[in-house]
Each structure stands twice: as structure tokens, then as C-alpha cells.
Amino acid sequence: MTEHTSTTTQLPELQLDGISKSYGDNLAVRSITASIPAHKVSVIVGPSGCGKSTLLRIISGLDEPTEGTVTFEGNPVHGVPEGLAMVFQDYSRSLYPWLRVDKNVAFPLSKLPAAERDARVAEAIEAVGLKGREKLYPWQMSGGMQQRVAIARALASQPKLLLMDEPYASVDAQTRADLEDLLLKIQRKLGITVLIVTHDIDESVYLADHIIVLSTPPSVVAETIDVDLAHPRDHFSTKTHPRFVEIRGHVTQLLRHTELTGGAA
Amino acid sequence: MNLLREPYSRNRQIMLGVVGVVGSMAVAELLLRTVFTKPGLPVPSKVLLGAVGLFGDPQFWQAVGFTLVEWMLGLALATVAGVLLGGAMGASRIVRIMFELPVEAFRVLPSIALGPILVLLLGAGMLPLSITVALACVWPILLNTMYGVRGADTTAIQTARSFGVSEIGIVWRVTLPAALPFAFTGVRIAASIGLIVAVSAELLIGSGTGIGGYILSNSANAANLDLVYAATLVAGVIGVLVSLAMAALDNGLFGWKKGLAQ
Numbered sequence: 354m355t356e357h358t359s360t361t362t363q364l365p366e367l368q369l370d371g372i373s374k375s376y377g378d379n380l381a382v383r384s385i386t387a388s389i390p391a392h393k394v395s396v397i398v399g400p401s402g403c404g405k406s407t408l409l410r411i412i413s414g415l416d417e418p419t420e421g422t423v424t425f426e427g428n429p430v431h432g433v434p435e436g437l438a439m440v441f442q443d444y445s446r447s448l449y450p451w452l453r454v455d456k457n458v459a460f461p462l463s464k465l466p467a468a469e470r471d472a473r474v475a476e477a478i479e480a481v482g483l484k485g486r487e488k489l490y491p492w493q494m495s496g497g498m499q500q501r502v503a504i505a506r507a508l509a510s511q512p513k514l515l516l517m518d519e520p521y522a523s524v525d526a527q528t529r530a531d532l533e534d535l536l537l538k539i540q541r542k543l544g545i546t547v548l549i550v551t552h553d554i555d556e557s558v559y560l561a562d563h564i565i566v567l568s569t570p571p572s573v574v575a576e577t578i579d580v581d582l583a584h585p586r587d588h589f590s591t592k593t594h595p596r597f598v599e600i601r602g603h604v605t606q607l608l609r610h611t612e613l614t615g616g617a618a
Numbered sequence: 619m620n621l622l623r624e625p626y627s628r629n630r631q632i633m634l635g636v637v638g639v640v641g642s643m644a645v646a647e648l649l650l651r652t653v654f655t656k657p658g659l660p661v662p663s664k665v666l667l668g669a670v671g672l673f674g675d676p677q678f679w680q681a682v683g684f685t686l687v688e689w690m691l692g693l694a695l696a697t698v699a700g701v702l703l704g705g706a707m708g709a710s711r712i713v714r715i716m717f718e719l720p721v722e723a724f725r726v727l728p729s730i731a732l733g734p735i736l737v738l739l740l741g742a743g744m745l746p747l748s749i750t751v752a753l754a755c756v757w758p759i760l761l762n763t764m765y766g767v768r769g770a771d772t773t774a775i776q777t778a779r780s781f782g783v784s785e786i787g788i789v790w791r792v793t794l795p796a797a798l799p800f801a802f803t804g805v806r807i808a809a810s811i812g813l814i815v816a817v818s819a820e821l822l823i824g825s826g827t828g829i830g831g832y833i834l835s836n837s838a839n840a841a842n843l844d845l846v847y848a849a850t851l852v853a854g855v856i857g858v859l860v861s862l863a864m865a866a867l868d869n870g871l872f873g874w875k876k877g878l879a880q
Contacts, residue, residue: 433782437782450874451796451877
């Protein structure tokens with residue numbers, strides 16, 4: 354296991370120390386140690402069934418690790434920490450069908466005074482380009498639009514850490530490209546820490562400042578890679594850049610290698 | 619083979635419906651005046667005249683009012699009990715396992731059979747009738763609420779949890795709204811059952827009250843049989859109106875259910 358040192362001088366927002374998770378005798382992830390730098394986009398990439406989602410659930414506090422600790426802003430995570438928001442792959446089940454778009458976005462803000470809540474909702478809806486659709490129900494919208502609502506809802510809660518579990522796996526390619534750019538734009542603007550889980554190598558390199566490559570289960574960290582591609586990125590020039598091609602090739606090889614050897618360990 | 623058909627226009631549907639009702643009444647009228655002429659059978663024109671006559675009868679309106687109040691009281695009791703127990707059974711595995719067998723056993727009992735006992739315990743009046751109605755209505759409400767609560771989406775719940783919503787908050791803001799349309803479907807089913815049971819219970823233990831009592835007292839007199847049929851017809855029409863009102867309410871309150879079909 355090689356581990357590149359992060360070039361960033363900032364403290365890690367999120368620290369994983371020896372995270373293991375087993376279900377009965379079935380070990381899903383084994384001894385994952387990784388640092389997620391603050392104010393950057395980190396991507397966990399790995400083959401299907403490698404425990405990426407399990408890891409994300411542990412990081413979010415929705416699930417407890419069998420061993421190891423998660424530290425968020427210096428505090429060990431037990432239960433969902435303050436300042437976290439999560440975007441799920443399955444937007445149609447994650448959004449509440451009985452609430453219109455604006456109420457869905459306002460869902461995490463129930464404790465705020467009405468005026469502040471309305472302002473935040475309007476801002477978040479504007480940021481994802483859904484102005485004028487506040488009064489629709491989610492199910493009256495396309496999949497890409499629904500995922501925008503889910504992203505707006507996460508943004509409205511003004512998270513320090515945004516977790517996304519295969520957020521674009523259920524939308525078409527064009528929508529996916531648009532949503533990837535939307536995410537990068539918002540992240541650059543707000544400077545939030547983003548951690549995305551995906552099986553898509555292209556997506557991981559395109560979005561990431563920092564990639565964590567997982568092996569097949571029981572998964573370990575195969576390698577962490579700093580992506581030094583310039584911002585703003587776009588789907589043509591970034592993806593044809595020799596450096597992009599090089600990193601993508603490297604990640605592909607890593608994943609193929611772990612699949613052939615049945616895990617790095 | 620043509621499986622996909624354009625729906626008929628609204629006007630055409632209404633027209634076909636009218637043709638169906640008027641046509642079958644005409645056939646019945648013809649048969650009852652020519653072939654089956656035994657007195658006491660419901661000749662449509664006479665029943666209709668009787669129904670028109672009922673509109674001028676304050677005693678009948680009083681009976682209708684009594685039945686409706688009795689039915690609503692029973693339905694309300696059943697809704698409270700069914701939603702509470704069904705909700706608890708949906709939310710907690712322990713409660714569900716404890717009550718599963720008693721629910722299955724009690725729901726097949728004909729509630730009307732308990733009517734005489736209720737009268738014995740509570741005395742005559744509206745209450746034993748309403749309780750009889752409630753005992754028949756509670757099951758569809760209970761079962762639908764239970765399945766509604768159990769069916770609340772795990773992703774929807776985890777989403778709320780990831781936003782730091784408390785467990786009580788999740789029940790209030792996710793499970794409950796998700797289960798409500800199911801509970802209401804139960805109430806809709808129960809409403810029709812309740813009206814049937816209300817009139818039946820009146821026939822049996824009503825001591826002359828309500829539509830059932832009206833039917834019973836008039837059927838003692840052979841000359842009043844058209845009134846009996848007419849009252850039965852009115853009870854049926856009330857049932858249809860209740861059903862329509864419930865459907866409209868369902869659509870208005872839970873129109874978002876369309877979102878579940880995806």
C-alpha cells in the first residue's frame with residue numbers, strides 16, 4: 354500500500370483510523386485509514402460491492418464501525434455529527450413526495466426562524482438553477498432535476514461536510530456532466546468539504562482534488578492520489594488533458610489489479 | 619390484439635352510465651309488470667315514487683340523520699383505535715407480534731353478533747350501534763395504517779437522520795406523513811363497510827331507530843313495501859355519496875400519492 358502525502362497544509366477535516374466493518378462473519382471493509390482534507394473534493398472510488406457505501410454510512414454516523422474511529426473536526430463521531438449533509442443516490446426515495454420542492458429544501462431548517470429559513474431556501478434553489486420550480490412536487494420533475502433538489506436541500510443546511518453516495522449513478526450522461534459541473538462550481542464558491550463515493554473512474558478524476566482508491570472486499574485503501582488538475586474544469590479540455598488521462602489510467606490499473614488479485618492484501 | 623385503448627370522453631362515459639341505469643330499470647319494470655307480477659316486488663317506477671314521497675317525510679329524515687351520526691361516531695371511534703394500534707404495530711415489532719394473532723382472530727368475527735351483548739351492557743340507544751359499527755370498521759384502518767407505517771421508506775428515514783432529526787421528529791415528519799394516505803385508504807374502505815353495518819345493526823338491535831328501524835317498522839305493513847324499497851334505495855345513494863366524498867377528500871389531501879408510483 355503506497356500512500357501519497359497530501360500537499361495541502363490544512364488540517365484534515367475528517368480522519369479515518371483503522372475502520373473495519375463486518376456483518377457477522379462477513380468483513381466488508383478492513384482497517385481503512387485515510388485523511389479527508391478540508392475545503393476540498395475527495396472521492397472514494399472502488400469496484401462494485403467494495404463497501405464504499407458502508408464506509409460512507411459509517412462516516413456519516415448512520416452506522417457504527419466494528420473497529421476504528423472516525424474523527425470529524427477533532428471529535429470522534431458517534432451518531433450523525435452537526436454540520437453534515439448527505440446526498441443519496443436514490444433521489445426519488447430520499448426526497449419527500451408529500452412536500453413541494455421548497456418544503457423539501459426547507460426540511461433540515463425546521464429550527465430556524467421563518468425569515469432566515471426562506472432566505473436560505475431561496476438561495477439554495479437559486480444555486481442549483483431551480484428558480485421558478487419551487488411549487489412543483491419532486492415527482493413532477495426529471496431525475497436530474499430531483500437530484501438538484503436533493504443537492505439544494507443539502508446546501509440549505511450549510512454543511513461543513515457534504516457526503517454524496519453515488520449521487521449521479523441514476524441520471525443520464527448529459528445530466529450527469531451538468532450536475533458534476535454544478536457541484537464543482539458550488540464547492541469552489543462555498544469552499545465546503547465534499548466527500549463523494551463512486552464506482553465511476555472518469556467521474557472520480559474529474560471531480561476530485563484527492564482520490565482514495567479502495568480494493569475489492571474486504572476492502573483496504575489501495576492508494577490515495579492528489580489530483581493536480583487546474584480549476585475551473587470542463588468536460589472537454591480537462592478530460593483530454595494528458596494529466597487527466599494519466600491519472601485515469603493509473604486508477605484504472607489499480608482497480609483492475611485489485612480485482613485480479615482479489616484485494617491488495 | 620389492441621391492448622391500449624383511448625379512454626372514452628367524459629360525456630360519453632356519463633351517457634353510457636345513464637343508459638345502463640335507465641336501461642336496467644326499464645328491463646326490471648317490464649319484467650315485474652309482465653312476467654313476475656307477484657305483489658311486493660320492487661317495481662322501479664313505484665320505488666322511485668316512494669323515494670320522492672320520502673323527501674316529504676320528516677320522520678324519515680330524522681331516521682337518516684340518526685344513521686349518519688351513528689355511522690360517523692362509529693367511524694371516528696374506529697379511526698382513533700385503528701390508527702393508534704395500527705401505528706404502534708407498524709412502528710414496533712414487539713407490539714406487532716403481540717397483537718398479530720388477536721387481530722387476525724377478532725377481525726373475522728361478525729361485529730353484529732356482538733350487538734345484543736352491547737345493548738345488554740350499555741342499554742339501548744346510539745352507543746351500542748356505533749360501537750358495532752366501530753368493531754367492523756376498525757380492521758381495515760388498523761391493517762392499512764400498520765402497512766403504511768412499516769412501508770415508510772428507509773432512505774427517506776435515513777435522510778432525515780442524516781440531517782440530525784431526532785427519532786421522535788422522524789416519526790412526526792417522515793413516518794406519519796408517509797403512512798397517512800394508507801390510513802386514509804383504510805378509512806375509505808371502512809366508511810362503506812360502516813354504513814352497511816349501521817343499517818344492519820339498526821335492523822337487529824336498533825329498536826326502531828335509524829334507516830334500519832324505519833325499514834323494519836314499515837315492512838310490517840304490506841302496503842308500505844314501496845317505502846321500504848325506497849328507504850333501502852336512499853341508503854344506497856347515501857353510500858355512493860359518502861364514497862364519492864371520500865374519494866374527493868383523498869385526492870385533495872393525498873394527491874402526492876402519485877409520486878409513489880414511480
